[in-house]
Amino acid sequence: MRKAxxxxxxxxxxxxxxxxxxxxxxxxxxxxxPLLLKLAGGGTTTRTFDNPTWETLGQNPTMAAQWEKxxxxxxxxxAIIGVKFDYSFSTVAxxxxxxxxxxxFVAMIRWSDKEYxxxxxxxxxxxxxxx
Amino acid sequence: xxxxxxxxxxxxxTAPAASKRVALKRVLxxxxxxxxxxxxxxxxEFMGWNFAVGKGGAIAALTACWLAGILYTCVAMIDSExxxxxxxxxxxYAQAKHIIGPLAAFNVGLYLxxxxxxxxxxxxxxxxxxxxxxxxxxxxxxxxxxxxxxxxTIVFLSWLNYRGVLATLTVNYIITAIxxxxxxILFFYVKPWAPGDVLKHDGLLTGLPYGGLGIxxxxxxxxxxxxxxxxxxxxxxxxxxxxxxxxxxxLTGIMTLLIAATLTWYIGSGLMPWEYLGQxxxxxxxxxxxxxxxxxxxxxxxxxxxxxxxxxxGCINDASRAWFAMGRDRYMPVWxxxxxxxxxxxxRSIVFFxxxxxxxxxxxPLDQTITLSILSGLxxxxxxxxxxxxxxxxxxxxxxxxxxxxxxxxxxxxxxxxLCTVTYxxxxxxxxxxxLAMMTFYIGASVWFVVHRYKYCRRGEQFTMPxxxxxxx
Numbered sequence: 001m002r003k004a005x006x007x008x009x010x011x012x013x014x015x016x017x018x019x020x021x022x023x024x025x026x027x028x029x030x031x032x033x034p035l036l037l038k039l040a041g042g043g044t045t046t047r048t049f050d051n052p053t054w055e056t057l058g059q060n061p062t063m064a065a066q067w068e069k070x071x072x073x074x075x076x077x078x079a080i081i082g083v084k085f086d087y088s089f090s091t092v093a094x095x096x097x098x099x100x101x102x103x104x105f106v107a108m109i110r111w112s113d114k115e116y117x118x119x120x121x122x123x124x125x126x127x128x129x130x131x
Numbered sequence: 132x133x134x135x136x137x138x139x140x141x142x143x144x145t146a147p148a149a150s151k152r153v154a155l156k157r158v159l160x161x162x163x164x165x166x167x168x169x170x171x172x173x174x175x176e177f178m179g180w181n182f183a184v185g186k187g188g189a190i191a192a193l194t195a196c197w198l199a200g201i202l203y204t205c206v207a208m209i210d211s212e213x214x215x216x217x218x219x220x221x222x223x224y225a226q227a228k229h230i231i232g233p234l235a236a237f238n239v240g241l242y243l244x245x246x247x248x249x250x251x252x253x254x255x256x257x258x259x260x261x262x263x264x265x266x267x268x269x270x271x272x273x274x275x276x277x278x279x280x281x282x283x284t285i286v287f288l289s290w291l292n293y294r295g296v297l298a299t300l301t302v303n304y305i306i307t308a309i310x311x312x313x314x315x316i317l318f319f320y321v322k323p324w325a326p327g328d329v330l331k332h333d334g335l336l337t338g339l340p341y342g343g344l345g346i347x348x349x350x351x352x353x354x355x356x357x358x359x360x361x362x363x364x365x366x367x368x369x370x371x372x373x374x375x376x377x378x379x380x381x382l383t384g385i386m387t388l389l390i391a392a393t394l395t396w397y398i399g400s401g402l403m404p405w406e407y408l409g410q411x412x413x414x415x416x417x418x419x420x421x422x423x424x425x426x427x428x429x430x431x432x433x434x435x436x437x438x439x440x441x442x443x444x445g446c447i448n449d450a451s452r453a454w455f456a457m458g459r460d461r462y463m464p465v466w467x468x469x470x471x472x473x474x475x476x477x478x479r480s481i482v483f484f485x486x487x488x489x490x491x492x493x494x495x496p497l498d499q500t501i502t503l504s505i506l507s508g509l510x511x512x513x514x515x516x517x518x519x520x521x522x523x524x525x526x527x528x529x530x531x532x533x534x535x536x537x538x539x540x541x542x543x544x545x546x547x548x549x550l551c552t553v554t555y556x557x558x559x560x561x562x563x564x565x566x567l568a569m570m571t572f573y574i575g576a577s578v579w580f581v582v583h584r585y586k587y588c589r590r591g592e593q594f595t596m597p598x599x600x601x602x603x604x
Contacts, residue, residue: 006590008461016464020483022579023463027245027487030572031503034564035495043561062334063404069421070407081406085186085561087344097559100570105513108577112232115585117604119233122591124600 003121047082049074057081159370164363164380166304167445169387171250171359173310174442176388176395177415177435178257179501183352185409186561187345189336189400194346195353196396198550200389203357205547206512207385208537209519210361211378215534217596223361223511223518224453228460228593230522235514236593237462237580238573242511243453245572248484248491249504250359251288251446254439255281255492256500260412261439265432268420281492284443289485292447295474303444306437311391313434317419318394320427321401329422330401337405350550350557355501356392358508359442360384361515362449374534412497447481454480461588462580502562506569509554516547525601 011019033039049056052074054064058081067077159167183192210223217226224243228236259277266275291302321329339345363381370376399414402421411417419431455477458467471478491500520541528536537543558566 008587008589011461011464011587013466016466019464019584020467023576024487026572026575026579030568030575032491032495034568035499039564039568043563059404060334062331066331066335066402066404066421067407069423070403070417072407077407080410083410085341085348087341087348087560089560089563093563094556094559097555097563097566097570100567100574101555104570104574104577105517108234108238109231109517111577111581112235114232115234115590116232118590119593120601120604123594124604 002123002125003118005122006118043086044083045086047084049078049082052078159376160372161376161379161383163301163304164370164376165384165387166307167448168360168363168381168384169311170303170307170441171247171362171445171449172357172384172388172442173307173391174254174257174438175355175358176314176391177310177438178411178413179253179355179497180352180392180395181399181408181411181414182355182498182501183349184400184405186341186351186557187347187349188338188340189396189405189408191339191341191345191349192353193396193400195349196356196392198350198553199353199356200385200392202354202512202547202550202554203360203385203388205543205550206361206515207381208543209515209547210363211381211535212533212537213515213519213522214363214377214381215374216531222363222449222453223515224456226522227514227518229596229598230518230525231514233462233585233588233593234577234580235518237457237584238577239511239514240453240457240462241573241576242507242514244450244484246504246507246511247359247362247446247450247453248488249500249507251285251443251450251484252488252491252495253497253500253504254443254446255284255488256495256497257412258284258436258439258443259492260497261416261432261435264413264416268428278493282489284440285485285488285492288440288444288447289481291444292451292481293471293474293476293478295476303441306441310434310438310441311387313430313437314391314394314398314415317398317415317422317427317431320422320424321398321418323397330398332401335402335404336400340405344560347553348557348560350554351505351560351562352501353557354505354508354554356395357385357388358505359446359449360388361508361511362445378535447484450484451477451480454483460593462584465587499565502558502565503569506558506566509551509558510569510573512547513551516544516551519544525603526598527602530602531598 054061054067054074057074057078059067059077072080180192180196183195187195213226213230214222217229222243224236224240227239259279259281262280263275263277323330326332341348360381363377363384395415398418399408402418403411403414408414413435416428416431416435419427422428454463454467455470456468457463458465458469458480460468467477467480467483469479470476523540555566
């Protein structure tokens, strides 16, 4: 037997505006604020060079020629070449991140299935196709 | 204006509710689908992919390019089957609603909106940087305010989308073709059949500066070669023959991109030292400059500009349709579910994202906005792999009519899950804080949906496909 349909409450225009701005606020707080405060971004190390030459920068003649065609000299190129990613990481941080991602998906799918059962119960008879 | 309203009873209310809607126009064919998919993604060949070189070196970036190509082949195969069966506006969002459930659908809708909005933002940033670099290289006296071009790009393309989908995607089709031609011309100009003449791979390829870990790390930006190809599904409600056009458009799109990605890597790594290439904003334009041919420089300026505009154009189209579909279902305020009475476009959803896109464009670095886009895409691919496994269990083959059945199930889904896991780790290497920030956003939004928003949604109405009851329910 099909479940009686759920009748949702009507949402006022004010409520809709509040909801739209709540989503906007969530974007700004969780995504924009860390960028603004420079809390997020590439984990890098910077090496400085005194009186750099193409050789001390580890550039062979082919590389040096291409850098020069692009308008760089050893001093200006050193600012780019000296920046490297730092891939050292904490195992705890890796495990915590993994748990957050897996936990998020597991919780989402389980809760979705709970809601989905209500949808199916309203939509279908015990045996027949959707109408 | 005409709003979407749901006034009928929940059970069997699909037809009466639909009769009150102003439907989107069914005007698109396979070429438009190809143009939409490739148009969004082709910009990934002009910029962004090269950050993979920065994370692992040129060889690692090539490995990432091919691994990401496998990932997206799985995505295209799975997507073609599900989309040709669940052909409704919102693409993966509508699919998740029918296959997994409301909370998953809400999250998938947000993935789409965030991935495309951040991609649009990235395009606007590159447009500003490109015009600045071109003006500088042409010897223009004075400074160019890049931010003005970023804002102009977003506002102009939003207006174009506001006016109508056919004109928008026809423009996309043309400028995508021009941009792709620019890559091909550059490729032949650098004489790949004569190594050492223009291309200097012998002197520029340096192995793996970060070792094997660099290959994993490079997967992060390797996705950028193809990110957004799944956007073809957003136009499902506007395609004349979804069962034929969507698989055809999507799969030819991924083939186009696999070729373009390989050509792009070959050109870039043969002309620029990896340290420069790994941080360049406009690598193909720089490659053209290195050939010393001014006509080629102008062509690649135009190609890069067109690619960014085509991509931003497609992104606005896709993000607004996902938001529109969520509004129509009350997952978001129903006010967003309105269709313009004259232009038949989801105009409110289009306008809503303009200020958000402008804010991010004028104030955040390119690698950050690209990472936000990639992360949302990655979450979407993960749920896509889970979704197709559930889809085949709930409706085994033969139980419902499918426009396309992808082969070797569940291998593509399992491979996709594995490659997604690798990519999460790749993002964690160097951008772990952003990964957690993104998860915080989606967890916060999910709590809001469960605790507050879902009470405004009808239950039975969310399932609109004429299918039998799923197995196990």
